[in-house]
Amino acid sequence: MSKKKVALIVGIMCVILTTAIVIQYKTVSNASKITGTSVNSELKTEVLKWKEKYEQLYVELGKSEERLEKIREIASDNNKDSSDLQNELKKLNALIGTTDVQGKGIVITIADNNKVTNENIGLLDDISFYLIHDRDLLRLVNELKNAGAEAISINDERIINTTSITCDGNVVLINGKKMSSPFVIKAIGSQEAILGAIERPGGLLRNELYKYGLVSSIEKQDKILIYKYNGVINYKSINQ
Amino acid sequence: MKKEKEIMTITIALISAVLACVLFMQFKIVKETNIEQIEDMREDELKQAIADWKEKYKDASQKLEDTNQKIEEYVDKLQDDEEINELVKKELEEAKVNFGLTDVTGEGIIVTLEDNEEKIVDADDLLELINELRNADSEAISINGVRVTNMTDIAYLSDGTILVEHNKISSPYTIKAIGDRTYLKSALTIKNGYYDLKQKEGYDIQLEEDNNIKINKNKSDINLRYIEL
Numbered sequence: 001m002s003k004k005k006v007a008l009i010v011g012i013m014c015v016i017l018t019t020a021i022v023i024q025y026k027t028v029s030n031a032s033k034i035t036g037t038s039v040n041s042e043l044k045t046e047v048l049k050w051k052e053k054y055e056q057l058y059v060e061l062g063k064s065e066e067r068l069e070k071i072r073e074i075a076s077d078n079n080k081d082s083s084d085l086q087n088e089l090k091k092l093n094a095l096i097g098t099t100d101v102q103g104k105g106i107v108i109t110i111a112d113n114n115k116v117t118n119e120n121i122g123l124l125d126d127i128s129f130y131l132i133h134d135r136d137l138l139r140l141v142n143e144l145k146n147a148g149a150e151a152i153s154i155n156d157e158r159i160i161n162t163t164s165i166t167c168d169g170n171v172v173l174i175n176g177k178k179m180s181s182p183f184v185i186k187a188i189g190s191q192e193a194i195l196g197a198i199e200r201p202g203g204l205l206r207n208e209l210y211k212y213g214l215v216s217s218i219e220k221q222d223k224i225l226i227y228k229y230n231g232v233i234n235y236k237s238i239n240q
Numbered sequence: 241m242k243k244e245k246e247i248m249t250i251t252i253a254l255i256s257a258v259l260a261c262v263l264f265m266q267f268k269i270v271k272e273t274n275i276e277q278i279e280d281m282r283e284d285e286l287k288q289a290i291a292d293w294k295e296k297y298k299d300a301s302q303k304l305e306d307t308n309q310k311i312e313e314y315v316d317k318l319q320d321d322e323e324i325n326e327l328v329k330k331e332l333e334e335a336k337v338n339f340g341l342t343d344v345t346g347e348g349i350i351v352t353l354e355d356n357e358e359k360i361v362d363a364d365d366l367l368e369l370i371n372e373l374r375n376a377d378s379e380a381i382s383i384n385g386v387r388v389t390n391m392t393d394i395a396y397l398s399d400g401t402i403l404v405e406h407n408k409i410s411s412p413y414t415i416k417a418i419g420d421r422t423y424l425k426s427a428l429t430i431k432n433g434y435y436d437l438k439q440k441e442g443y444d445i446q447l448e449e450d451n452n453i454k455i456n457k458n459k460s461d462i463n464l465r466y467i468e469l
Contacts, residue, residue, distance in 0.1 A: 006248045013255050020259065043286035044278055050293035057300045064307040071314040076328055079321040085328040087469070092335040094467050095390060103466045135368075142367055146393035150467045161340065161390040164375035189466050232299040235379045237419050238344040240337060 061232070094151065097160035097229040101151045103188040105224045106195065109216040110136070110209060111182035129212050132181050134167040136214075137174075139204050140185060141165070147197035149189035151226045155179045156186075158229040175231065182216060191220045340389040340458045344380050346418040348453045349425055354444040355400075355411035361443065363396035366404075369415055370394070372434045376427035378419035380455045384409040387458035405460060412444075421449045 072089075076082030093099045113130040121127055141159055144152055152159040157174045164173075171178040187194055195218070198205045209215050281289065310331070317323035336342050351369060353361045370388060373381055381388040386404045395403040401410040417424060428447060429435045438445045 006245075006252075009252060010248075010255070013252065013259070017255065017259050040281075040283055040286060043283065043290065044281075047278055047286055047289045047293065050290055050297060054293050054297040054300060057297060057304060061300050061304045061307065064304055064311065068307050068311050068314070071311055071318075072328065072331070075314045075318055075324045079324060082321065082325045082328050085325065085332055089328060089332045089335055090469050091462065091464050092332070092339050092341075094464065094469065095462065096335065096338050097390065098338075101467045101469075103468045105466065138367060138371055139364065142363075142393050145391055146395055150391075150464060159390070161338075161388075162374055162377070162379070164371050166371070166375050232296070232303045233338060234299040234302070235337075237346045237348065238337075238379045239346050240342055240344055 058230075058232075096233075097151070097158045098233070100225065100228050101188060102223060102225050103150070104191060104222050105149070105186065105188040105220075106191055106198075107217075107219045107221050107224060108140070108185045108187075108198070109182055109218075110140075110185070110214050111216050113213040115213065129208075130214070132172075132183060132214055134165045134172050136204070136209065137172060137183060137185075138165045140198070143197050143204060144185070144187045144189070144194060147189060147193040149187040149194060151186075151188045153186045153226045154183055156184075156227050158227060160229045160233070162233065175229070186224050186226050188224055188226060195220075339462075340380065340387050341462070342457050343454065344418060345452060345454045346379070347421045347449075347451045348378065348380075348416065348418040349421050349428070350448050350450055350453065351415045351417075351428070352444075352446040353411070353413045353415070353438070356442070356444045358442040359444075360400060361402075361411055361413055363394045363402055365438070365443070366402065366413060366415070367394050369434060372428060373415070373417045373419075373424065376419065376424045378417035378424060380418040382416045382455045384414055385456060387456055389458045389460075391460070392458075405458075416453050416455055418453055418455060421451070425449055 072086060076086045090099070094101045110132055112132055116125075116127065116130040118127060121130075137154060141152055141154070154165075154174055157163075157177055157179070160175075163175055166173045168178065171180050172183075173179075197203065198218075200206065205215060278286070278289070310327070313327055314324070317327065333342075337344070353365065353369070355361055366383060370381060370383075383394075383404050384407075386392075386407045386409065388404070392405045393403075397403060397408070401408050402413075403409075425447065427433065435445060435447055
C-alpha cells in the first residue's frame with residue numbers, strides 16, 4: 001500500500017465521520033427545535049415524574065394484593081362456606097384477568113412478512129396484506145374466545161373485558177400500550193379446540209395469515225403462564 | 241516503512257471502530273425515542289400524558305387503600321368465621337360486578353345496526369363496534385340483550401344470523417354501552433370513525449345517547465377447565 005493510498009483512505013474516513021457527526025448534530029438540533037422549548041421540557045419532566053410515581057405505587061399495590069390473597073386464604077381455611085366462596089372468587093379473578101394464571105394451551109407467533117417489499121411485490125398485490133394489522137389480532141382473539149380460551153395475552157398484555165385493539169400509525173395499541181410485530185399470542189384452553197378453530201378451512205389463519213406468510217409458529221404447550229392485567233380496573237359510570 | 245504501515249492500519253481500524261460506535265449510538269437513540277414517544281410529543285399531547293398518568297395514579301392509590309383496608313378487616317376478624325364469610329362474600333360480589341354477572345345501569349349510548357338490501361351486518365361488524373366502544377372506555381356492553389364479557393365471542397352463521405356466546409340473534413342489532421355518553425358518542429361519530437364509515441358503506445346505522453341504560457347480567461355458567469388454580 002502506497003502512502004498516497006493510505007492518506008486517501010484516511011481522508012475518506014474523515015469525511016464520512018464528519019458527515020455522520022453533522023447529521024447527528026442536525027437531527028438532535030431539529031428535535032430540540034420541535035420540543036426543546038422550556039415549557040415542553042418541564043412538561044416532559046412532569047410526565048416522567050407521574051409515570052414513575054404511578055409505577056412505584058403499582059408495585060406497592062401488587063404486594064398488598066398478594067398479602068390480601070394470603071390472609072383471605074388463611075381466614076377462610078377452617079370454614080367450608082368461606083373456602084367455597086374463596087374458590088369462586090379465585091375463579092372469577094382468573095377470568096377477569098386480575099391474577100396470573102397457568103395451564104395448558106397454545107402459543108401462536110405471527111409477524112409481518114419482511115420478505116415481501118415494495119421492490120419485489122407483484123403488480124396487483126398490496127404490501128399491506130403482508131403486515132399484521134390490529135384487525136387481524138382482534139379477529140384472532142375472537143376466534144380463541146370462540147374456541148373457549150380461558151385466558152389470552154398478546155405480547156404479555158392480558159386481554160380483559162375492557163381491552164381494545166387499535167392502531168396508531170405503524171404500531172398496535174393494546175390496553176393503551178404500544179407494540180409491534182412479532183406478536184406472541186398465548187391462550188390457555190383446550191389445545192384441540194383452539195387448533196381446530198384457528199386452523200379450520202375458511203378461518204382467519206388459513207384464509208389470510210398463512211396465505212401471506214404471516215404465521216411464524218403455532219405450538220402446543222402444557223405449562224403456559226399468562227400474566228395478570230397490568231393496571232387498575234376502575235368503573236366510573238356503572239351503577240348497580 | 242513497515243512499522244509506519246502498521247500504525248496506519250491500526251489508526252484506520254480505530255477510526256472505523258469510533259465511526260461504528262457513533263452510528264450505533266445514534267441508531268439506539270432513535271430507536272429508544274420511538275418507543276418512549278415522549279421526545280416528539282407536542283405540548284397538548286404532553287399535557288394529556290400527564291393527565292393520564294395522574295388518573296392512573298389516582299386509581300391505583302384508591303385501589304391500594306381499598307386493598308389495605310380489606311387486609312385490616314380480615315386481620316381484625318380472623319377468629320370470627322361468620323364475619324370472615326361476609327368479607328369473602330363482599331369481595332365476591334365486587335368480582336361479579338367486574339366480570340359482568342350483575343345487572344347494571346348508567347348513562348351511555350345505544351347503537352342500532354340493521355340489515356338492508358345493500359348490506360348484511362356480520363360478526364366482524366359487531367366485533368369492530370365492540371372494540372370501538374371498549375376503546376372509548378365503555379364499562380358494560382350488551383348485544384340484543386346478551387351481556388358481553390371478557391369471554392364473549394361473536395360468530396357469523398351461514399344462515400345470516402349471528403351467535404353471541406351461543407345465543408342466536410338476528411337483525412336488527414341493538415348494542416348498548418354504559419360509559420361517558422358524550423365521549424362515547426364523539427369517539428364513534430368522528431370523521432372516518434365507525435359511524436361515518438358504516439354509513440358510507442351503506443349500512444343502516446343509528447346512534448342515540450341515553451342517560452339511563454340498563455344492561456342485564458351475563459347468564460353463562462362460569463367454569464374453569466384449563467386454568468390451574
